[in-house]
Every structure is written in structure tokens, then in C-alpha cells.
Amino acid sequence: MSATQETVSAGGARTARYFIYAALVILALVYLLPLYVMLSTSLKSLDEIRGGDMLALPRDPSIAAWVRAWGEACIGVSCVGIKGYFWNSIKMVVPAVLISTLLGALNGYVLTKWRFPGHRLVFGMMLFACFIPFQAVLIPMARVLGTFGLSNSTAGLVIVHVIYGLGFTTLFFRNYYEAFPDELVKAAMIDGAGFFRIFWRILLPSSGPIIVVTIIYQFTNIWNDFLFGVSFSSGTSSPMTVALNNLVASSTGVKEYNVDMAAAVFAALPTLFVYVVAGRYFVRGLMAGAVKG
């Protein structure tokens, strides 16, 4: 199926290239289709959705469904839209990302530049923690959050996301600092610089790329989380993904597909925005999370 470059005739090679481009363009259109349908549906009226074609462009685009989704749509019994849940997610994501990134940076620093006997085991245990199915910790976590009065609270979700994000943030920084020259750290030690001073003055200033990668990775993961949100929060304290699911799954009243899609767009916007602005770093984070060690 790939290019037949050994074909001597230029015509054959050109045909092959046309084939490659055609295949790629068709595939790209298929990948874009769901996003296009989501966007165009959110800009249509319900009548147009029922009577028209999913793939057709909106006849007269209106953001009425967006306004409804943001401020009026009914989630459960309250009809105040998704805006509150959107802010819940923001309030959850920002502290969780910052705390887990900072701790990950310190952990990675210790695990590479201040090694102690058993550092490999410690790292291995933290690494495995990245991959456990969270179902295996769900019940105890629910009990503990309940005991400390943190269920149904943003603070509770922040704690949960910091804890279960630590493995990944540590992994990112450890692998990055592994490649950082030990000589610079040793020289600073001999010059009398202490633990935090070396971190602050020498490692951190050159950690820009990995900080961006980690923040984006954590932001995407925590914003997109559903399992923890649905398990440890309910009603108006839920994050955005849970609210979106409740909105779409609710079977009362008229099904407003355009409002559903508008809400989905709101849920997708922050991570899509990050992806568009810093896609390179996003991919690097995914790769670092996938190709371990």
C-alpha cells in the first residue's frame, strides 16, 4: 500500500504520490468529521436538526444553544446551565496541576541528583502507581474523603488528583533531570550551594520545556477526568465532564441535541485550546508517559 518508489517511470511515481495525498486527505476528513458535526449541530436550531442533515452547514448559525448550555440547561433538577461546573473544574484543575508539578519536580530532582540506596525501588513503586486501575482505590478513597468531610468538595478532588498524578509528574522530571549534567550540580555543591539553592538556581531555570510538558499533561488529564469526579462528587459540586454526561444522559423533556453539543464544545474547549497553542509539548508529554523508564 505504500509508495512504489522503485517504479522507474515518473508517471507511476506521480500516481503513487497522488494516491498517498488522497488517502491522507480522506483520512484527515474522517478524523475531523465528528468535531465538525459537533460544532455545526451546536449552531443549528432544533427544527433544523430534526428536519435537516447532520453534515449540512447550519442555515442560519446562532449561538442560542451555546447561551442555553452555559446558563440555562437543566442538569439534574437545577436549570442554571453548565457554567458552575465549568468553574468547578477550573478551581479543581489549577491547584492540582501546580501542586503535583512542583512535587514532581522536587521528587525528580532527589531521584536523580541525590540518590540514596533503594532509589530505584522507590521510583519503580511510584511509576507503577501511574498505571493502576483506579477502581482498585475507589472504595477506600471514598471512605477516607468521607471521614475527613471532603467528599463533594473541590478540595477533596484536588487532593485526589495530586496524589494520583504524582507518579507521572515524578516520571517526567526524573527522566528530564537524568540527562542534566551531574558535573554542574557537583560544582555547585563544592561551591557550598545547598539542596534548595541548587534546585532553584541551577535545575529549575533550565527546566522550562519539561515544566510546560508536565503542566499540559496534568491539565489535560485532570480536566478530562470522569471517574474520580463521578465517584467523589455529586450535584452542584461536580466537575465539567460529569455535568456534561448528566446533561446528555438525562431523558426528561425534549432532547436538545444542539444544547448537548454546545455543552460538549465547552467541555472540549480548554484542552483543545491548550492543544492548539502548545501541541508540540502535548505530544511530548504523551510520548514521555508512554515510552517509560
Place this chain on the structure above:
Amino acid sequence: MTTIEPVPVLEPQRERRSFADGLRNALPKIVLAPSFAVILVFVYGFILWTVYLSFTTSRILPVYKWGGFDAYFRLWSQPNWYVAMQNLAIFGVLYIGICIILGLGIAILMDQRIRAEGLLRPIFLYPMALSFVVTGTAWKWFLNPGLGLENTMHNLGWTSFKFDWLVNPKMAIYTVVIAGVWQASGFVMAMFLAGLRGIDGEIIKAAQIDGASTVSIYRRIIIPLLRPVFLSAFIVLAHMAIKSYDLVIALTGGGPGNATELPSTFMYSYTFTRNQMNVGSASAVMMLMGITAIIVPYLYSELRERKQ
């Protein structure tokens, strides 16, 4: 580079200094300790707690009365659990297989020195940035039997076209595969593309000089060289397949009926809505064992390789 001046050590201060030294030596461990302690308690401690719960008679709330293997017998006698395992097998095999084939295919096409790579790559990858709930919502609408794809095909003149997989218990699991592949295949493509770019061009040039055709270069040389990428992709996808929860919930809600039940949805419903917490815990332990069997050998070999 830097001139190093030895710090003069003053003998009389040794006593106080050793305390300060001790503190200084312990400082890195003190910094790491809270994180490690948290992981020990909240990951490993909680896993043991869940394992223990699976051996109790817990129903609505955790009780610590020993129930032996009762929950495991009950788990493995639930028709629902077999549906979940069967669905995981179907979903896992197709999801991993199609993602790898499609990812590799697109990566090879992208590697033919095409012009618009910078434009195309983000298009294949953006679904990975979306939440599974958004993906599920979008595909639920896209595959809507009345107004979605079916309607579009009818409008295009293909009036006999029928696509009711979303509400057809026999086919619903395949809609989860479609949405899952859409989300993750671009990422697999990026992994393969990185692998392809890492291959030494000299080897390929040598093969070309020997008169090997492009197809056989790919089949005999390039694809075998990508073996580590296949392994990584398999591990990542297998682990995502076992954990899959949000996608099913958003796309089919586990239905119609229990047609798209997966171990993750089984665990959640038995624990939190069907009041059989011990059976739910037992299913969580099964999931953990499945993932451990895949991840631990892989991590172990990766960490060992590093050591050498």
C-alpha cells in the same frame, strides 16, 4: 570551567557541623518522603484495603467480617461478569489491533516526505486531547440511529442504509471500538512516526541499492525495526482498554441492557448502585491483576535496561 576553591574546614566546629551535615544529608529524603508516603498509603495501602474488602461480606457499606472467597465465587457466577469479560476481549483485541494497523499505516503514509505534514499531524492527534466524555457525546450524536449517519446516507440517496449499532445489543460494543479508535489511533501514529524517524537511513539506502522494492523494505527491514514501538503501543493501549470507563458511560451507558458492560462499569455499578461492595472489590482486584500482568514485566525490563 569553574575554578573550585576548597572550602576551609574549621576543626573546632566539628560537633555542631556534624548535626548540620546530618540534616543536610537527610534533606533530600525529607523532601521525597511525603510523596512516597502518600503513594504508599493511597496506592499500595488502598489496594490492600480493596483486596481485604473483597474477602469480606460488605454490601452497601464496608464491613470487616471475613467472607472468604465468597465474593470471588459470586463474581465468577455472574452472567454480567462474563458479558463484561467477553466485551473487554472484543473491545481490547479490536481497539488495540485497529489502532496499531491504522496508526502504522498513517505513519508510513506521513513518512513519504509529504508536504503538509505539519497541517495533517495535528488533525490525526487532536482527539487525544478530548475527554472521553466529549468523544462519547460526539459519537453518540454522530451515530444516532434516527438523525445521525443513517439519516445522512438516506439523504444522499442510499435509502436502504441501516446503522443502528448504538441501540443494537449485538453491535453496540463495536461503536465503543469505533469511538475508541478515533480517539487513540492518532497517538499511535505519532509513536510510529517517531519510530520511523529514528531509523538509520543508511540501512534503507543499502537495501535500495541492493534493488529491494519499497514494499519489501518496509516488510523486511523497517517494520521489524519498529518492534519496540509495537510493544509500547500495545502496552499503552492494553492498559487504556482495561481502564476504559468514561467512553462507555458517555456513549452507551453500558447498554442497551448490559450489552456494553465492561469490567470497569461492572465494578462501579456493583459497588455503588447494586450494593454488593465485596463483589465490586473482587472485580477491581481482577482488573488490577490484569494490568499488573501487562505493566510489571514491561516496567521491570525497561528499568533493567536503564541500569545496564
